[in-house]
Amino acid sequence: MRTTAIVLAGGAASRFGGDKLAAELRGRPVLHHALLAVDGVADRTVVVVGPDDAVPAWPVGLRAEPVLARDPVAFQGPLAGIASGLAALADPVVASDLALVVAGDMPSLMPEVLRALVGVLAAEPGLAAAWLEAEPFAPLPLAIRPAAVAAPIREVLARERRALRALLDVVPGRALAASAWRALDPAGATLVDIDTREDLAGS
Numbered sequence: 001m002r003t004t005a006i007v008l009a010g011g012a013a014s015r016f017g018g019d020k021l022a023a024e025l026r027g028r029p030v031l032h033h034a035l036l037a038v039d040g041v042a043d044r045t046v047v048v049v050g051p052d053d054a055v056p057a058w059p060v061g062l063r064a065e066p067v068l069a070r071d072p073v074a075f076q077g078p079l080a081g082i083a084s085g086l087a088a089l090a091d092p093v094v095a096s097d098l099a100l101v102v103a104g105d106m107p108s109l110m111p112e113v114l115r116a117l118v119g120v121l122a123a124e125p126g127l128a129a130a131w132l133e134a135e136p137f138a139p140l141p142l143a144i145r146p147a148a149v150a151a152p153i154r155e156v157l158a159r160e161r162r163a164l165r166a167l168l169d170v171v172p173g174r175a176l177a178a179s180a181w182r183a184l185d186p187a188g189a190t191l192v193d194i195d196t197r198e199d200l201a202g203s
Contacts, residue, residue, distance in 0.1 A: 001122055002096040005038035006085035007031075008078055008140075009104035010050040010071050020194050021056070021104045025203055030194055032059040033107035039063055040111045041118065044094045047104070048081045050074045067094050077162030078103070078140070083153050086146050098122065101142040107203055108189035109141065113181050117143045120176050128152075129173030132181050138191050139164035148172075 009021055009031060021031040036059055038045055045066040047056065051074055058065060069088040071081060082101055089095050098121050100114055113132070120130035121143050128148035132138060142164065149171055156166045182188060194200050 001098055003042045003098045003100055003118055004089060004094050004096040005042035005045040005100045005102065006082060007034055007038065007045060007047045007066070007102055007104050008081040008085075009047050009056065010053060010074070010081055010084075020200070023194075023200055025107050025194075025200060028059065029057070030107050030200070031056055031104045034102055034104050034109060035059055035062065035066065037109035037111055038100060038102060038114065041114045042100055043096065046085045046088045046094055048084045048088075067091065078164050079153060079157060079162050079167060082144070082149075082164075082167075083157065086150050086153070089146055096146065099144050099146050101140060101144060103140050103193055105194040106140065106190070106192065107194060108192045110185040110190045112184040113190045114141060116181055116184060117141060117176055120174065121145055124174075127173055128171035129168055131168070131173070131175050132191065133175035133178040134188075134191060137165070139168070140193075141190065 022029050039062050044064055046069050047066045048069045051070050055068060067088055069084045071084045098118055100118055102109060117130055121127050128145045130143040152170050153167055192203060
């Protein structure tokens with residue numbers, strides 16, 4: 001099965017107070033960490049940015065240059081970003097059976113965990129989505145079946161609901177048990193994201 005990664009990189013970063021995805025962490029921009037992590041899991045990568053955002057610099061060493069997708073309207077939330085990413089999958093170069101959605105501000109994604117998450121959908125054709133069991137609930141990373149979620153996403157957005165949880169409430173899905181994914185990532189690093197400069201300093 002072909003898998004495309006959708007990296008959401010169009011947020012406002014209001015709590016950070018600047019371009020957090022370009023901020024340096026462990027010798028490279030925050031965004032590069034996410035791109036390198038999904039590059040080892042997905043066949044291709046789509047990066048979703050805002051309508052007026054500059055094209056990001058890509059890290060050296062990627063297997064293929066990411067495809068750039070743009071949100072038609074800025075700051076509409078992650079569900080709208082996924083819709084923009086799915087629209088890019090109409091291109092046969094990145095068309096896929098499964099998609100792995102992550103945020104560009106998640107610098108500690110563990111490829112082994114991402115593979116296990118995608119594997120939930122690969123093993124269970126009736127599921128449309130899979131996420132990691134966590135407390136509190138963490139909607140990303142998220143594995144989705146594009147053909148099964150495209151229409152529900154449009155319907156949810158039409159009702160002006162923008163949270164990822166709104167999608168998961170209406171499509172068949174399940175969580176990958178914490179006991180399974182934490183065996184691969186005992187520290188839970190995969191769920192770390194950068195919201196503030198304090199987060200950056202502590203990562």
